[in-house]
Amino acid sequence: MFKLPYEFLLSWRYTRAKRRNGFISFISLSSMIGIALGITALITVLSIMNGFQQELRERILGMTAHMTLTEADNRLRDWQSVYSQVIDYPKILGAAPNISEQAMLTGSGEVKGTMIRGVLPEQEGQVSDIENQMVLGSFEQLQPKAYQIILGSELASTLGVSLGDKVTVIAPQGTVSPLGVVPRIKRFTVIGVFEAGMHEYDSGMAFIHLKDAQTLFKYGEAVGGLQLKIEDLFKVFEVREDLGKHLTGRYYVRDWTQQHVNFFKAIEMEKRMMFIVLALIIMVAAFNIVSTMVMVVTDKQSDIAVLRTIGASPFNIQSIFILQGLIIGSIGVILGLIGGISLASNIDVIVPLIEQLLGFQFFPADVYYISKVPSLIIWSDVYSVAIVAFVLTLIATLYPAWRASKIQPAEALRYE
Known part of the structure; x- marks a missing residue:
């Protein structure tokens, strides 16, 4: 015993x-x-x-991708080819092209600096939760060449606009004329309002169709980058190394740990x-x-x-x-x-x-x-x-x- x-x-x-x-x-x-x-x-x-x-x-990653692929000048020209290479990669759940540029929005006499994001509605749901954060309108209503815009809830309140109202987008990329460089200005129709639950997004972000963003910001057929959503967001470094071996071409990768590191x-x-x-x-x-x-x-x-x-x-x-x-x-x-x-x-x-x-x-x-x-x-x-x-x-x-x-x-x- x-x-x-x-x-x-x-x-x-x-x-x-x-x-x-x-x-x-x-x-x-x-x-x-x-x-x-x-x-x-x-x-x-x-x-x-x-x-x-x-x-x-x-909440932050519900509005931004886990990773973004782009080229040296923040322009991704042959994005369809890159998309076809990454979409079947086992650790990647979804991919979507986008353009992110700063612009000025005016409406009802108010002016607000805003991040404009051009997206493809049919693909954006693969990398973000914007569709589930709509409080007015529908994200799928974005149509190319229709110049429609979806605003954050606080941004819409600041500008004093709602569904059906017009806002003016002033892009920093100017147009050369005999009078000098003239800012690019375009009127958009508000078709939706989202609420992400983060002040940074609700007060300073708007969505337009990718085709409209390419025209407004003079991108041609290029995009700003290809957003990626991966299985495990804590394995971004591992996925980055694998993509470096998997992709043909020279690309730059930004991930969520770099964008929100502080x-x-x-x-x-x-x-x-x-x-x-x-x-x-x-x-x-x-x-x-x-x-x-x-x-x-x-x-x-x-x-x-x-x-x-x-x-x-x-x-x-x-x-x-x-x-x-x-x-x-x-x-x-x-x-x-x-x-x-x-x-x-x-x-x-x-x-x-x-x-x-x-x-x-x-x-x-x-x-x-x-x-x-x-x-x-x-x-x-x-x-x-x-x-x-x-x-x-x-x-x-x-x-x-x-x-x-x-x-x-x-x-x-x-x-x-």
Whole structure:
């Protein structure tokens, strides 16, 4: 029959025994609860930040492609040939040509700088979610040579226009005339309004047909680039290398990590700083174990002396108190993991309940684009939190255990 080491049995007995000094038990319990609360808070906050990051990423990439292929001068001339090469590639889900140029829009006396995107309606759905974000009109209504335009909801509001109204597009590419360079101006009819849930797009983007964009911006038969949607957006570097071997010709690739690198770096930095700040809660609770174990060692000096006299080595004594501290910390870690995972998994139920009880919303829908608190548990974060908490607990036990191993039996039993 398997027998546990006596060091573990003694540490477990000391942990669950009712000591003569009730204050030691209180500090031990408070350390355990502190570690559990710190881990619960850290897992919950990291999961919420992961949820926000995923939500923002989906909204951003819902309007932009994962990757864009173009040539040196940002003109892709034989885009049909490139399309035929990439569309059957296993890791690519869809492809669509586009032209993105800046222009001025005027309507109802208002002027607004805008990013004009020329697209093919029948192919754009392969790389973006614009069709599902229409609030007025239909994206499929875009017709070539009809000079129709679809505006973002905030852009339409700023210009004071709606379905059927006219807006004037002023392109920076001028036309040379006897009077000099004259801006290219064209009237478009508003046939739709979209709402992506991102201020950058809703207030500064408009869609027109690819043929109209080629005429307006003097592209001829070329396009600005070929947008690609891939299976796994986190494998853009791998797909980029494969495309370099697969394609015949010299092309430049831009991916979503380059286009929004500062934004996602800021979110990642914020997540790391939040991890450090909340880890301090665990650190404080873990180092409460130091005071607990020091008092336990003082309280158990006679026991330590007896163990030493019957043959226990300093290492055995040290192991007893390290194990006792780890038991306290491990219970706190397990309770914290259960609490954090449970809270993060049910945040969509808990937050509305709190809002109902308190009578206000954390993220009002008329102020914030994301009106619900999202949550995404990433297990690597959970493992990291558990490991950090366990290591801090181990460190907190070293000094008291070392102090216990240095107790001399004769000194400890002198006044017994």
